[in-house]
Amino acid sequence: MIIFTQTEAPIVENAVPRLEKAIKEQFLSADLDEVIRLREESKKQDFKPTIIWGLVVFFAFLHFGALIGAYHLIFNAKWQTVVWTFISAILSGIGITAGAHRLWAHRSYKAKWPARVILMVLNCMAFQTDVIEWSYDHRCHHKWTDTDADPHNINRGFFFSHIGWLLVSKHPKFIEKGKQLDMSDLLNDPILAFQRRHYHPLVALFCFLLPTWVCVWGWGENALVGLYTAAIFRFCWTLHTTWFINSAAHTFGYRPYDVNISPVQSVWASVAALGEGGHNYHHTFPQDYRTSEWEFTLNFTKMVIDGFAALGWAYDLKVVPDDVINCQKNKQIEILKSRATTASFGLT
Template sequence: MTETETIHSSSRQRNGEAMAESMPVEDAFGDSQKEKEGPTLPGQIVWRNVVLMLLLHIGALYGLVTIPAASALTLVWTGVCFMISALGITAGAHRLWSHRSYKASMPLRIFLAVANSMAFQNDIFEWARDHRVHHKYSETDADPHNATRGFFFSHIGWLLVRKHPDVIAKGRKLDLSDLKTDRVVMFQRRYYKLSVVVMCFLIPTVVPWYFWGESLLVGFYLAGLLRYTVVLNATWLVNSAAHMWGMRPYDQNINPRENKFVAFSAIGEGFHNYHHTFPYDYATSEFGSRLNLTKAFIDFMCYLGQASDCKRVSHETVMARVRRTGDGSHKSG
């Protein structure tokens, strides 16, 4: 039976007043969803992806070499591109579109879609679909980056092989009507390849060249390839490291862990035991904006009137879960 947690929906525009709302926990699954007996099917290697990922990481290593030659403005611009890219995943594809943990205005949704294209990790529709499958069938063959298959597979290997048939089959059964009726999501999906070329590679490269005379080579390898590769690996660490190393203060019966290094590198996505226990909490953490720049960004958008209805789990619900299923490592405050 699916477990139900009590979620409180809080709107910053109403000075933090909470309304009780009951939401299902996606990570609990019944007998019909359990992994099948028998060995896991070996993935068919997609050699094009292997070659492209190898070239990308070689290019990123060269980007490190260009850092001493880069101007201070280019270094700042690279950091800005990193933050925009990361928010396109964390605040956009993840917390907004995958979990619907808050509401965003049209201008904010457009910004997050553009930022998502800069991150280049599949379009919003595909990202959200696979992430919902990941939560519903976590650590089974239907999980796109099943961590029980090892660090390499859950980190990058899942992108180098064909999807397991269970991932495709379960994904087709999900209700994705909210994504299909979202004009921003479908517009980005329609023009995704063009948006990636422009946002992920062209703009990061051309802006420093045009505005302050940076070398196109430095712009491409530093703000383009190195920044893109760092964002990719920061996101992948949520799938790998945060499912393997750390504490499980909220639910010791699931693999996801609390991992501060991942929280830092993925701007707030490393409080993973909490997130898989309470997937509809917009903060994905019990502890506010600590190591959680994504929450701070969403809060700022609420202050500007661009975001609202942020769902939050009550302290009482959290503590009840800690006492019932936690591993004893919980520290409140």
Template structure:
């Protein structure tokens, strides 16, 4: 009898252990969901304000915003997008080139000007690496198969799927977490992003050419909103319309017109096939790719190095194998 009762008591202890574990996991999941919902409500409020302020800024543009303020807005749009494309995307997400410290600091500040979807470079990179690893499946945070609006901005105000939560734990972003420039941005995010994205763009026009606070503040929101939507378009528009010269079996497509607005990120079919290429476009296609000019310039002065690119043979053989026949390399 003795061994039997020992066995049954071990069995009970095991069951208790698993029950406790399950309860603990359920509690953790509930807390995570609660936190996720709170973030979603805050994001809805923030996005509503961005849009109201941006559209009011558009109205003021036709009414009373000074030309100098509009010029500064264009410059800041350009700088912010560059921080996302050359920095968060090509440098930090894909490691398609290496950057010396001064360039890293500049790109971190530029990315702060764009203040993408309330995120620092670190969370941007985590989401983007997930996007490439599980492209257009439930593990992709902005899965384009869930519709245009979801991939554009709906994902920011939706509860994460279990696959995304699991993916976030599996993805390696140790290089980003240990990067001192990005650690600084995360630690002082409130000040760095606040100053770069809102305080300076409002204060400069007021101080230097006497713009009103109302005009400077709301016009800056128009600039900010525009850059936000243009980057969102990479996940929505570039996953819906365009040619697929390199892989016709995936959603990402080539969209030259849109590429101009996002400084060269619209060659998305190519990018999903060759994500390590610093040009994110086929050979020589630099006309609409200002980010590539910028990286080439930085390489010229020694700030960027180890630029990676796919060879013509590799690109051509991929296009022959899986492309839609619209391959354009001369």
């Protein structure tokens, strides 16, 4: 397999065959022929989803509560509460990015039980469904990107890929293709089994009660102010930072690693989503734990994983070699040149 740990740096003269091998052998690499077939099928189908009104009402109340929280953050909250809201947003975000996403969904690194327990707790703080369900959706997204088997298919519109996909019934193709996924690695994980078994009490504790209690006990904040800011506003904020990767990071940006897919590179998304904005890179090399080529972009999630590795809690960090990355970028340049030449001839 052409994915190497950080300690390995092989230099091979011919990177082209290694590029093809690296992309094909990565976990969650897409079958392009199947993706193209599914996209063509979607043009012939007329699926009308059913609105799930219970979730519409839930998210409406959540956003109303988040607006109240924003008001309290600006006018009423103590400065410590403002800082804690920001910190808790980062912590819960790490539960998604370093936990559900890079560790469990992509298997881009391995972690020992202390890191796994911490990430499971932070994932409960985020309240974006349990890790197994989150990873199921995300694996479908990568295997069949921009098709009806993609739960938040960008071709169904920006709003749909952002939040709309949560408010309507699932497409039959998503249900059909999802059955092909092998989820045994997560279903056999005792930490994730514990989370799934006790998910709602864990969410109540870590997403709502604990963040509020820290404000009240730590610096005497009003309980309702603490609830609306560090819990409800923070919860809504982290939802949107995740959702913007599904929507904006498939719309606004550039594609240096694969010009034929919708995911893009976005610096602002990297800042908001703790390093998840290198989305074109991530869909091209889905098992690289960095999810980005560049070290100078803000990739807080990578820093956390590197910190776990320094403690001996994370290992087998998957990294795509530089020569393979450069070969892929050069390949895209040639594709664009070819298209430009074809377009020029078409005008004459």
